């Protein structure tokens with residue numbers, strides 16, 4: 434059995450599951466494992482220090498899988514922006530055929546990707562941005578609810594409303610993210626009108642994810658309350674693990690502090706050390722409320738198989754069985770004129 438959707442058909446994958454870009458986590462081993470399991474993984478371009486390193490990482494991933502995979506290009510406002518054009522050129526030259534854009538309007542990048550036969554899955558956190566991206570001609574939407582790890586936007590709309598509201602307006606393939614971790618989530622996303630799910634936190638906590646074992650164990654030990662929303666007052670909200678550093682950042686900003694006051698606490702190099710050294714209090718690290726649904730560290734293959742199987746069992750079993758056999762005859766119920 435398999436779950437075939439507009440997403441699996443358009444992006445050429447077996448299962449309606451994606452592993453979105455993850456800074457410091459979306460590396461070749463994880464992405465290849467996701468591809469080999471029949472889902473769609475994305476190498477995170479900016480995890481690679483230079484465009485040339487990205488080319489090597491894509492080549493490494495190719496050595497590990499012959500299935501399709503993509504590259505995430507996250508475009509965020511920055512004082513010293515990375516050379517986006519050069520990363521984009523590497524993606525084109527590498528022959529990768531799927532890109533996940535995120536962070537801002539994908540318009541400047543679309544012509545070059547499309548001219549080279551690359552499909553663009555644009556990730557955004559609001560219906561209006563999804564509608565805008567659809568009108569620009571992207572090939573798929575990834576709609577990210579308030580539950581998600583990373584940047585949930587400023588509207589605070591959880592998936593239960595965001596997904597069907599987006600589905601009402603989006604005609605191209607659309608996957609949903611934020612808080613998905615199991616077969617129940619996949620079945621729910623499909624019921625809400627999505628064509629699949631995108632997961633970050635859940636894939637972070639697998640055997641093939643390259644982060645330190647301590648971080649994976651902290652995710653397993655944590656629950657759905659274990660995150661903080663930092664940068665709220667700066668209108669650049671990010672959902673990250675609750676720890677000494679993130680709580681201090683929230684406190685400083687809530688007292689009227691500015692970015693300068695927390696700059697050292699939130700330094701990317703500290704967050705990276707968490708993943709490398711396993712000291713979960715060393716800096717800011719990203720995870721979502723899905724933490725409350727993550728209880729183990731499976732292989733990617735076992736995880737994908739389990740999610741799809743559980744969703745299928747749920748749809749064809751529990752949900753189908755709820756439809757009562759002695760359903761009242763609709764005509765008899767009608768009030769006579």
Ligand SMILES: Cc1cc2nc3c(=O)[nH]c(=O)nc-3n(C[C@H](O)[C@H](O)[C@H](O)COP(=O)(O)O)c2cc1C
Pocket residue numbers: 452453454455456457458477505507534535536556577580581582583584610611612613631632633634635637718719720721722723
């Ligand atoms: C450690 C980590 C790093 C992330 N970094 C990025 C990133 O660089 N670019 C991006 O578009 N999304 C990033 N995300 C968001 C994920 O791609 C995905 O949209 C999100 O995790 C979905 O929510 P979930 O964690 O509840 O599954 C990151 C997520 C995690 C957990």
